[in-house]
Amino acid sequence: MPGHECHHCKAWIAPGEPHDCWTTTEAALTADLSEDLRDAWERLRETAVEFGEQRIYASGTAIMFSRNVCYFFVRPRRSHLQVCVFLGRKVRAPLIRRVEQKSAAKLAHIIHLTHRDQVEPPLTDWLREAYRLPDELVAKKARQRSGKQSRPLTKRRTAAGDDRREGKPSASKPTATSGRTAGAAARRRGAAGRS
Numbered sequence: 001m002p003g004h005e006c007h008h009c010k011a012w013i014a015p016g017e018p019h020d021c022w023t024t025t026e027a028a029l030t031a032d033l034s035e036d037l038r039d040a041w042e043r044l045r046e047t048a049v050e051f052g053e054q055r056i057y058a059s060g061t062a063i064m065f066s067r068n069v070c071y072f073f074v075r076p077r078r079s080h081l082q083v084c085v086f087l088g089r090k091v092r093a094p095l096i097r098r099v100e101q102k103s104a105a106k107l108a109h110i111i112h113l114t115h116r117d118q119v120e121p122p123l124t125d126w127l128r129e130a131y132r133l134p135d136e137l138v139a140k141k142a143r144q145r146s147g148k149q150s151r152p153l154t155k156r157r158t159a160a161g162d163d164r165r166e167g168k169p170s171a172s173k174p175t176a177t178s179g180r181t182a183g184a185a186a187r188r189r190g191a192a193g194r195s
Contacts, residue, residue: 002014002015003015003017024058024059024060025058026056026057026058026063028058029058029061029062029063029076030063032076032078033076036114036115036116037076037080037081037113037114039115039116040081040113040114040115040116040118040119041074041076041081042116043119044074044083044113044119047119047124047127048065048072048131051127051128051131052131054066054067054071054131055067061075062074062075063075063076067131067134068134069134070086071085071127071130071131071133071134072084072085072086072127072130079114080112080113081112081113081114082110082111082112083110083111083112083113084108084110084111085108085109085111085126086102086106086107086108086109086130086133087106087107087109087126087129087130087133088105088106088107088129088133088136088137089107090107091109091126093122095111095118095122095123096109096110096111097110097111097112098110105137106133109126111123
């Protein structure tokens with residue numbers, strides 16, 4: 001039978017049949033959550049909204065919390081909420097399952113939530129830190145650029161350096177040739193004085 005299997009949801013798709021399992025909604029992803037997980041999800045979402053302007057949207061199997069870039073996302077599971085928080089440093093804590101390097105400046109911290117009481121410090125502090133991270137990275141790049149521009153672009157030129165470029169021996173450092181010549185002249189003067 002012609003057609004193909006969706007690599008994402010594994011559904012069989014007949015030729016010409018429209019299929020888009022990647023686009024979804026928050027409601028669809030959280031519909032089957034238990035009461036405890038739903039409470040945890042609602043508290044987590046409310047906490048994030050308080051940070052300020054952002055975009056919250058569903059994509060694939062996750063709900064993304066994004067400013068210019070995603071700063072954390074949630075994957076609803078049957079037994080827990082998998083929360084991935086992007087920080088600029090590695091954090092070690094019992095709540096964090098693992099840490100993965102995602103770029104030179106960001107590390108993904110994987111956390112499993114099972115109850116709304118877990119949505120409190122230090123988790124809320126990490127979320128706020130992740131929300132602010134894009135601003136800090138932009139400021140850091142700006143400081144690095146301005147630091148490079150403030151350095152003098154010309155090299156110091158010395159008389160010795162000018163002489164070397166023109167092929168002349170430096171006046172400040174005697175060369176081996178000039179030392180031998182001076183020694184020979186002194187010997188000649190000494191021999192002339194003795195005679």
